[in-house]
Amino acid sequence: MSARGNALALSAPLPGGPLLRALNGIAPDLFFSHAREVPDGFRPRRALGRWYRYFEPARGRNPAVWQTAASALVGRIDVRSFGRGLPSGAPVWRDVTRVDVRTAGAFLEVDIEAPSFVWGMVRKIVAGLRAVEDGTLALADLAAAARGETRLMLPLAAAEGLVLWEVLYPEPWDGPGFEPTRRQRAARERTVKLARLRERVVSELWGNAHPVEPP
Numbered sequence: 060m061s062a063r064g065n066a067l068a069l070s071a072p073l074p075g076g077p078l079l080r081a082l083n084g085i086a087p088d089l090f091f092s093h094a095r096e097v098p099d100g101f102r103p104r105r106a107l108g109r110w111y112r113y114f115e116p117a118r119g120r121n122p123a124v125w126q127t128a129a130s131a132l133v134g135r136i137d138v139r140s141f142g143r144g145l146p147s148g149a150p151v152w153r154d155v156t157r158v159d160v161r162t163a164g165a166f167l168e169v170d171i172e173a174p175s176f177v178w179g180m181v182r183k184i185v186a187g188l189r190a191v192e193d194g195t196l197a198l199a200d201l202a203a204a205a206r207g208e209t210r211l212m213l214p215l216a217a218a219e220g221l222v223l224w225e226v227l228y229p230e231p232w233d234g235p236g237f238e239p240t241r242r243q244r245a246a247r248e249r250t251v252k253l254a255r256l257r258e259r260v261v262s263e264l265w266g267n268a269h270p271v272e273p274p
Contacts, residue, residue, distance in 0.1 A: 060218045064110070064225035066103040067091075079237045087246035090239070093232045103226075106174075108156060110225040111181045113169040113216065121192055122162050125169070128191040128198055129158035132184060137207030141184055142177030143215075150207035153177065158184065170224070185216040 071078050075094040082091040132141075137150035145151050156172040169188070171181050187204075190196035190213070204211045239247070 060221040062223040068103050083240050087242040106226045108174045108227040110172040112222050112224040113185050114220040115167040117167045122160050124192045125160040125188045128188045129160050131202040132158050132205050136205040138177050140204040140211035141180045143179045182216040183213045186213045
């Protein structure tokens, strides 16, 4: 999983701008985008909500079916079917603010927002949406699991498509922004080049694969 939005609390003698420059010099693959003062007692884990985005390849997918299934998971739901390591005797309730599915180029973007999540919740929700579209899970059964009437055994969708998109706090992120450093820009370019190279190699391997003749 990757994180676009996350929060770190620390004590430092530097104001926002210089502090950002210092933090962004730690490692080229770590990006700190804003810095602001917070009141005593601030705890990053005490957020108002979290917003995750899952990127699902859109080819062969029906976003309308996904959105219909997603609507069954909004509101107060039992997350025993959508988490790991939870007690099975009684429902474990979480409030889900929204589950939206939209097409963006070659991907579906699945946005899930809630005050709190259990481990694996987003990835199991995505697996449930896939199963409804594939016909291996009835929409009625997905909705029944959300109501706590039944339990589902859902797999975990791959972690590579998951991004912690935003964390919501009472205080807005109105501190100074940042300009990526030269090392950070170079690290981004290397990552993009490696991704494109891997895509090309896989495409060539599959494109030149020799079919196996049946015996």
